[in-house]
Amino acid sequence: MGKKAAAVHPGDIFTIPLFLPSNDDDYxxxxxxxxxxxxxxxxxxxxxxxxxxxxDLIEVFSYTRRIPENPHIIIQSGRMFAPEHIGHxxxxxxxxxxxxxxxxxxxxxxxxxxNISFLSPVGHMWKGKETINITKKQCIELEEAGIPYWIMHxxxxxxxxxxxxxxxxxxxxxxxxxxDERKSEFPKPRDVDKKLKEMIVPFRWLSEPGRYTLSLDAxxxxxxxxxxxxxxxxGYDWEKVAxxxxxxxxxxxxxxxxxxxxxxxxxxTSPSKKTLKEFSVSFHKIVMDTSxxxxxxxxxx
Numbered sequence: 588m589g590k591k592a593a594a595v596h597p598g599d600i601f602t603i604p605l606f607l608p609s610n611d612d613d614y615x616x617x618x619x620x621x622x623x624x625x626x627x628x629x630x631x632x633x634x635x636x637x638x639x640x641x642x643d644l645i646e647v648f649s650y651t652r653r654i655p656e657n658p659h660i661i662i663q664s665g666r667m668f669a670p671e672h673i674g675h676x677x678x679x680x681x682x683x684x685x686x687x688x689x690x691x692x693x694x695x696x697x698x699x700x701x702n703i704s705f706l707s708p709v710g711h712m713w714k715g716k717e718t719i720n721i722t723k724k725q726c727i728e729l730e731e732a733g734i735p736y737w738i739m740h741x742x743x744x745x746x747x748x749x750x751x752x753x754x755x756x757x758x759x760x761x762x763x764x765x766x767d768e769r770k771s772e773f774p775k776p777r778d779v780d781k782k783l784k785e786m787i788v789p790f791r792w793l794s795e796p797g798r799y800t801l802s803l804d805a806x807x808x809x810x811x812x813x814x815x816x817x818x819x820x821x822g823y824d825w826e827k828v829a830x831x832x833x834x835x836x837x838x839x840x841x842x843x844x845x846x847x848x849x850x851x852x853x854x855x856t857s858p859s860k861k862t863l864k865e866f867s868v869s870f871h872k873i874v875m876d877t878s879x880x881x882x883x884x885x886x887x888x
Contacts (some may be wrong), residue, residue, distance in 0.1 A: 597637065597692060598634065598690070598691075599633065599689070600631055600648075601632055601684055601685045602686055603746060604623060615779070619679060619680055632646060632647045633662075635694050635700065642672050642673070642739055644703070647668065651758070668748075668752065671735070672738065673741070674739045701714070706734050706737065710722075712734070786871070787801075787868065789807055789808065799863045801855050802853060802855075803854075804853075809874065816884040818884065821851065822850055825853035829853070831887055832866075844862075
């Protein structure tokens, strides 16, 4: 199954791969050129409805085997669990792919749409196209009866849920071993900072959740400029230069930057990617212009 992902329409049946890493950032991984093994065990879903905000309502079938020649055996197997909402399930990265289409699909007839129900914590139940007000007591009773809450899941959430159901049925997927054996085949996460990193060499850039870092090996650049101005050019001198540059740029640095320099390393962090990125590009420009950098050092008190 090596072809690229195509658009998915209501009524289409699609594969849900069970042997991909369950990365939280799977939307940044491009599986469009990945050759899914035809002999793998797959789960299968059907797109019921495309809803507002790129959220899709889908159903997952009990059939979990190789891709069959026609969809009848999949549909006849019934649902594995109640329909669920998935966010951005059919992006161009090709993780889930349509394998069967049905131009005559009718969600009311084929997916019993009028009886698909979800609870809301704000006191109502969604059923078919209707919104029904319910009491707190009714909500508890409906939840106990198996009516799920409206929750938007990710694709990897659903893949994990399916594997859990299969494990309860004592299916031996050997997931960990297979994924480990194939890890070199899977696409690598896209580096969204690649262009920036190339632009500010020899400075280094590191992105972490809520924390961004710019660093440089002290002594790597402009040693003569520092020496002419009676400075060592160590990490602490770079901190002085960066601090003064921030002031010259008119940036209010309070709570925006923090420094963690050592004698051999310049390092500064910020919770704001945008702010540190703008600083990094401007600072790199003056640092790489030897004449401009030396003049800037001469102005330091």
